[in-house]
Amino acid sequence: MSGKDRIPIFPSRGAQTMMKARLAGAHKGHGLLKKKADALQMRFRLILAKIIETKQLMGDVMKEAAFSLAEAKFATGDFNQVVLQNVTKAQIKIRTKKDNVAGVQLPIFESYQDGSDTYELAGLARGGQQLQKLKKNYQAAVKVLVELASLQTSFVTLDEVIKITNRRVNAIEHVIIPRIDRTLSYIISELDEYEREEFYRLKKIQDKKRIARKKVEAAKAELLAQGVDTRAVNNMLDEGDDDILF
Secondary structure, eight states, X not given: OOGXXXXXXXXXXXXXXXXXXXXXXXXXXXXXXXXXXXXXXXHHHHHHHHHHHHHHHHHHHHHHHHHHHHHHHHXXXXXXXXXXXXXXXXXXXXXXXXXXXXXEEEEEEEEEEOSOOTTTXXXXXXXXXXXXXXXXXXXXXXXXXXXHHHHHHHHHHHHHHHHHXXXXXXXXXXXXXXXXXXXXXXXXXXXXXXXXXXXXXXXXXXXXXXXXXXXXXXXXXXXXXXXXXXXXXXXXXXXXXXXXXX
């Protein structure tokens, strides 16, 4: 296993505990990001369907408004210059608000009428009904146009956020979690190898003590055969391997 395939860390029990915690956090983060991506995808599909519906409606509304303009010009004549000369401020304005979708702030545009109608008395001489219909149809067209702009903006915002979220989900799933798994496997294998070495070392120490104990017993037996009291030389032959408790 190369160093690039795992996190460079010294194998120990503390490192093993830390890697397990990081692995659990990575799995939890992956699950949360996956849920976020699913929620964004659901809202994305709803907005896409709404955009298609609104665009179809936009065509009908604009066609109706264009016909109303033609009818008004036919009934009252050309009134474009009169309207342009008298316009001082916009009657239909836009306000924005935010919609929170899984932590993503989506802008929403709303149209509203500011003040009274400046041309409410227009068309008294002739064509009043056509002018009222014209204003009503174009107000509806502006409302649909603002709604479509709001949907398009939310669509683009969601598309970018979904791409970023999916990249993060894939990075955690295919890079971070496997790397932590490989690091954890490396730590476990190193600790197991250390335990086997420690077990072998202790076994060798016990074998040496057993051999030394047999030598002592053989020396005592030889002295005893020569008629020497082994109790007098016990301290000389004792290697002092026994533990001393204070």
